[in-house]
Amino acid sequence: MMGLKPNVSTLACVIPACTCLGSLDVGRSLHGLAFKSGHLSNGYLAPALVSMYAMDDNLCSARDVFESLQEKNVAVWNALIHAYKVKQKALDVFEIFRQMIRSGIQPNVVTFVCIFPACENLCDSAHGKCLHALTMKHGIGCQISVGTSLVSFYAKHGDINSAESLFDDMPDRNLLTWNSLISGYVHNRLFDESLAVLSEMQVVGLTPDPVSIISIVSACSKLKAILLGKSAHAFSEKMDFVSNLNVSNALLAFYCECHDVSSSFAIFNRMASRDIVSWNTLISGCVRTGHVEKAWELSHLMQKEEMKLDFVSLISILPGYVSIDYLLQGMSLHCYAIKMGFALDVALVNALISMYCNCGDLDSGSLLFKIMPRRDLVSWNALMTGYRNRRLDGDVLVLFHQMMEEDHNIPNDVTLINLLPSCCSQLQGKSIHAFALRRGILRDTPLLTSLLYMYTRFDDIRCSLRLFETGDKLDISLWNSLMSMHVQTKNSYKAVDAFCQLLRMGLEADHVTVMILISASAQLTITNLAHSVLSYMIRKGFEKDIAINNSLIDLYARCGNLSIARDLFNSSDEKDLVSWSVMINAYGMHGNFKAALNLLSQMELARMKPDAITYLSILSVCSHAGLVHQAKMIFRSMVEQGVSPNTEHYSCMVDLLGRRGYLHEAFEIVKGLPHLASAALLESLLGACSVQGNAEVAEGVCKILLKVDPSNSASYVMLHNTYAAAGRWTDASRVRFNMERRRLRKVPGYSLVHGS
Incomplete structure (x- = not known):
């Protein structure tokens, strides 16, 4: 406007501004102006141009600017190194x-x-150690920025001792240095140490910034340190760090964890503002805590706000679908994945x-597995x-042999955990045990407990106990396996x-x-023990859990204390079907049939x-009390309510009708069964x-029983005795003849009492 032409200094100020604002078209125009004006010859603008093209994902143009220079100073080299570092091309960085x-x-x-920072992305630490030696050679190893980078590098490569040593030897430290050590501890899962360093940092007068808070909140998540995490949240609110998206996402992950x-x-x-990480964190948190419907609603809301689900969103939601009720929703997500082009991602297909x-659709799962273009070990598992x-x-x-x-995948602990329940003999289980020892994966508690269960299944308690002794005694799941x-x-x-031993060790019992x-207490039926268990549950707050409260009701019923069982039932804020069934069964167990029937009426009300x-x-209950009329009414009501009777229901009715003399009705039920009656039911x-x-x-009944079990001599004996009791000796003789013809022998009786 004033007719003045921009000089090199002007362009050197404006081009970085274009880079920061994302106005790359303007930046390219200024590049053209600089070329036209002859301002590129001294290389003063080159670093800014290299950085601008790197931000535009145009490394080729950045490299062209670099190569066009006759003389390249350290600033230009640094700009090109930084460009490749930002694009995470670590090997190219070292070549430059x-x-x-x-x-x-x-x-x-x-x-x-x-x-x-490029060294942190490489698998080995050799490059970084060479660079460390160079910094010492050039005399800049004591610079705060270099020392901070070295602390971060060693920590990220798991050499926390070297990181600590460098940190301690630094004459000066800034907030970034402290944050690097804190982050390094968190990265190496040394969460308590990270909290200690944060306290030390505050003692020397430094105030945590958003980066500090993100690391500390992550440590609190892993330690389940709820109170400390809430304190970090309160501090973030006070300092207005919550306006930082990364801090908010970290707090979100903490509360979900x-x-x-x-x-x-x-x-x-x-x-x-929210990004895809915010949505995925909350969706994953809802799934982990059992709020699958909320996760599903969030996915819909996410799309309404024009935020597309990525494959991480899908992987976060899918683990929540664990029953046939969610099959249609799972299929819709599968369709979405195909539409969005995610369907070939191995992790998503897994x-x-x-x-x-x-969700019970093994055929679809198997078909999806078969058509996978590429599989990994997780797919097989x-x-x-x-x-x-x-x-x-x-x-x-079969699938394991196919794998x-x-x-030629090498099985991991998950593979072996899947195999152990399929072992037909202890020898197979021992082979898996030997493989785990050879591969060095027996330290994992889930595999150890699976092996313990395997040996228990084959009654080898000695091996189970030896396995327990080799495990991590601070892991509650190992103790759960021993108790089980x-x-x-x-x-x-x-x-x-x-x-009692695990309590003496200071371990906290979990739900399992x-x-x-x-x-265990229900097997022992000792009232004093039941009282002690109940006291422990109340002190730890476990009695509020429905499943545990139901088990306590059953425990007291087995110990003969119906009054406490009923008090536990009445005091339960929330009752499910199991609660009612357990209490009804408790009354039946003690012959209080009227109370059991009354409870059924209350349940329906x-x-x-x-x-x-x-x-x-x-x-x-009706069977034990001989209440034929009531049992018939209840059985009829069950069918009318759409509940299909199974073998146990039919057996209960047949047993009751048979014992009360309604033999023809019992036999009609047997003949009308949708499947062939069991031998135990027919023998009864x-x-x-x-x-x-x-007779x-x-x-x-005997004709049906002989179809089910032709070699059962007991049925012949009972039929013979029935004919004999009715005076039908000819038929009794015929039955005995058939037994002899089939070479069947009556199983001799024996006494459990031996004479002296």
């Missing part, structure tokens, strides 16, 4: 640095500060295979886990003793520990629809016929 050294240019502080979903949503709703298997969860042990073994033949083993082998005293302890387990409990009815001398029904 080598060319710089060969051309005789001496690196300065800026050079090393640019290169050290601590299962405080309400606080997570409070932060999320207050965020002025998550989809797990989703289909968890995902399908194996699906088969194992459905108890398809044969398919697990070894086709992909004792309960399975009916050594409940030892299970209770193990619980408590359930196993109650199971509370609009709680009985399920198959509830109906089985009440039918068992045949025994009732023998007791009551009903007609006994004959019909």
Whole structure:
């Protein structure tokens, strides 16, 4: 406007501004103006132009500007090194640095500060150590910026001792130096040490900045240090760090990790801006805490706000779909993945295979596995886990052999955990144990506990105990396995003793520990022990959990204390179907049939629809009390309510009708079964016929029983006795003749009491 032409200094100021503002078209125009005006000859503008083109993802143009210079100073080399470092091309960075050294240019502080972050992206630390030696040679190793970069480099490569030594030897430190050490501790999972360094930093008079807070909140997440994390949150609010998107995302992740979903949503709703990390963090948190529907709603809201789901979003949501109820939603996400071009991502396909298997659609999971263009070990493990969860042990073994033949993948701990339940013999289990020892993966507690369960299944308690001794005694899941083993082998005293041991070690019991302890107490049926268990539950707040409260009701019922069982039932703020079934069964166990039937009526009045387990409990009550009329009404009601009777319901009815003399009705139920009756059910009815001398029904039952188990001599004996009791000696003789013809022998009786 004033007719003045920009000089080199003007362009040197304006071009970086264009880079920061993203006005790259203007920057390119200024490049043309500089060329036209002859301002490129001295190389003063070159660093700014190199940085501008690197920001435009145009490394070729940046390299052309660099190569066009006749003389290249250290600033130009640094600009090119920085450009390649930003694009995470670590090997190119070192090649440029080598060319710089060969051309005789001496690196300065800026050079090393640019290169050290590139070293962090390389697998080995050799490059960084060479650079460290060069900084000492050039006498700039004591500079704060160089020392800070070295602390960060060594920490990121896991050499925390060298990082600490460098930090301690630095004559001067700034906030960035302290943050580098704090971040290094967090990176190496030394969370307590990171908190200690933060305290020390504040003692020397430095105030944490957003970078400090992000590291500390991450440490609090891993330590589940809720109070300390909330303090960091309060400090962030006070200093207005929450306006920083990265700080807000870190706080969001902290509350999700601590299962405080309400606080997570409070932060999320207050965020002025959100990125894909914010959405994915909250979605993943909802899934981990069991709020799958909220995760689904968030995905819809995310799309309404024109934020597209990426493959991380999908991988975050899919693990929440663990039942057939979510199959359609899972399929819709699969369709979305295909539409968005994510369907070939191996990690996403693995998550989809797990989703289909968890939702009961093994065919779709298997088909997806078969058409994968590329598989990794996780793919094989995902399908194996699906088969194992459905108890398809044969398919697990077939898939494992296929994996070894086709992909030659080396099994990991997850593979072995899937294989162990499929072992048909202890020898197979020992082979897996030997493989784990050879591969050095037996230190992982989940694999150790799986091996412990395997040996318990084959009654090798000695090996199970030896495995326990080799494990991490501070891991509660290992103690859970030991207690469970004792309960399975009916050594409940030892299970209770193990619980006392873990408490003496200062370990905190979890939900699984408590359930196993109650199971052990239920086997022992000692009232004082039940009182102690209840006291512990109340002190630790476990009694508020529905499943635990239901188990406590059953425990007291087995100990003969119905009044406390009913008090626990009444005091429960929330009751599920199991609660009602357990209490009904408790009354039936003690012969209080009227109270059990009254409770069923109360359940229906509370609009709680009985399920198959509830109906089985009440039918068992009727069976023990001989309440035929009530049992018929309840059985009819069950069918009318749309609950399909299973074998146990039919057995209960047949047993009741048979014992009360309604043999023809019982036999009609047997004949009308949708499947062939079991031998135990038929023997029960045949025994009732023998007791009551009903040869007609006994004959019909025996015909069915001989189809089910032709070699069962007991059925012939009972039929013979029935004919004999009815005076039908000819038929009795015929039965005996058939036994002899089939070469069947009556199993001789024996006494458990031996004479002296």
